[in-house]
Amino acid sequence: MLNPALHLNPKLFDADAEQRPTRDGYGDGLVAAGDADQNVVALCADLTESTRTEAFAKKFPGRFFELGVAEQNMATVAAGLGISGKIPFIASYATFSPGRNWEQIRTTIAYNDSNVKIAGHHAGISVGPDGATHQATEDIAIMRTMPNMKVFVPCDAIEARKATEAAAHIWGPVYLRFQREKTPVMTTTETPYAPGKAEIFWIPSAGIKKPEVSIIVCGAITYNALAAARELEKEKIGVIVLNCHTIKPLDERKIIECVKKTGAVVTVEEHQIAGGLGGAVAETLAKYHPVPMEFVGMRDGFGESGQPAQLLEKYNMDVKSIVIAVKKAIKRK
Amino acid sequence: MEPLTEKKLKSLEFMANRLREDVIAMVSRAGSGHIAGPLGMADVFAAFYFHILKHDPKHPAWPERDRLILSNGHICPVQYAVLAHAGYFPVEELRTLRRLGTRLQGHPHRGALPGIETTSGPLGSGIAQSIGIALAAKLDAKKWQTYCLTSDGEHEEGNTWEAVMFAGKNRLNNLTVVIDRNNIQIDGFTENVMPLEPLREKYESFNWHVLEIDGHSFEQIIAAAAEARAIYEKPTAIIAHTIAGKGVDFMEKDYLWHSKTFKPGEAEHALKELRTLGGKIKSEHE
């Protein structure tokens, strides 16, 4: 059942549950951060509407900068702003920023410890019809391996807003990952959120014996993990679903605590299996508490054009694939 | 290149209009994709694939073919349409644009479809790849030409200018770049987003030969390509002034049609308008 302590959306599984893309939360959070602190500035590279930078640009035209299609310039200009008292947020699609401008981010933002927040939009395969060139499935890996960088992957529009506001308050480089598609809103404004603190969204209902697997998940696909937990409970299989919205710094304590209870783990992400959330969790468990582990994510391949749901199914990130992975993890105990 | 007869001119006009109809039908069927850019470049594509290029659609990998690289990959619907009509693959396949399993990816993918020389979509990397291709021709003493179609928005990317500088330095006379100067991009008019003028002088100062043409005049497109082939001191840039959304009144010059989803009736309206234009040409053939 949904963890009653977290004030999650009780209508989550209803057919008419509210749906919003996580990028909307970036737009809301950016305006709120701009209201709270006049040092917040926003930069964009010819994608002002689709990255939801537009509301900030309208409200604070003097603090918005249009760079044109120039992601490398955007990152480096922001680096200069960030070491000069400003709190720049830069936005583009994740394949271009932090994809194309990765070295600029590494040296001039991370190594400089410049106070820049990098918003990578259209992450994951659920970008859909635009195809592989626009589906970022490597961004968590390339950002979490970068010293000084924090990595936030919010699960819904409300959490995305909180993550964006939090990024403005934290000193130093932060990577924020957002998604294009409308997805169910799972949290509420009351749901606790703190960077670096993973939250248990699902626990076994009364009557189910102890949880057998920890599903550790990030991003909008958290919904699929919860739906899988619900399916599994129908078969009397209890699980924990841990929303690991911060990949770096990773909430190792909470992860180990969950995994000690379950003795097996499945990670779920819309990202390559190599180097993403799964990689981060595996590094921690290998060190402190190795258990059977299954990975749900992209299996070293590029995506393609298609509708988001079709692609999640074809590339084994749908509810069914998570259910299968959980059963496999249990068998391996 | 053969001379451009009156008859050929008419057939090119007819083809360009057909490509525009296909673009509208493809994108509205797919439910997403780019429109204004493809419509604006339909004449250039028709001229290249049906007059300028040395190519063999039945043998897409023919080593002696001219290479056409589409740098601004988002306008691929018009390239897909022209490739189909030229005979690279069945015209019926145009219906599959952006669908799961299609060879017609949302942005072109090398290897997915015959006739696609390289992957594009992420902007600003086409001229540089074209340079590599043109350099390979030089190394192998080959006569084929390399043509890169690019956009004005792409000239905001640093990579574009790194490439322009390199080609000028190396006098890559077998390389021709055609710039879709339609003055629009996603966030608005190009000169508001990031002024590009004086574009001609920029290229000239990097040691390129520069031509400016009306991108809807077949005579000018074809003459410019012939001149580019004849110039042997330098690479050539052809600045093709085009009208974004060309052929559909409510799309022309409205930058929001860069990529927009059709409301009910809009695609039909656009198709009707194109068909009446086409009707004019058709009636002379009937």
Ligand SMILES: Cc1ncc(C[n+]2csc(CCOP(=O)(O)OP(=O)(O)O)c2C)c(N)n1
């Ligand atoms: C590197 C990169 N950054 C951003 C984008 C998103 N994007 C797609 S088309 C486009 C506008 C480019 O302008 P232009 O090619 O002149 O567009 P058009 O004339 O076809 O409207 C942008 C920013 C991209 N495809 N690649």
Ligand SMILES: [Mg+2]
């Ligand atoms: Mg343009």
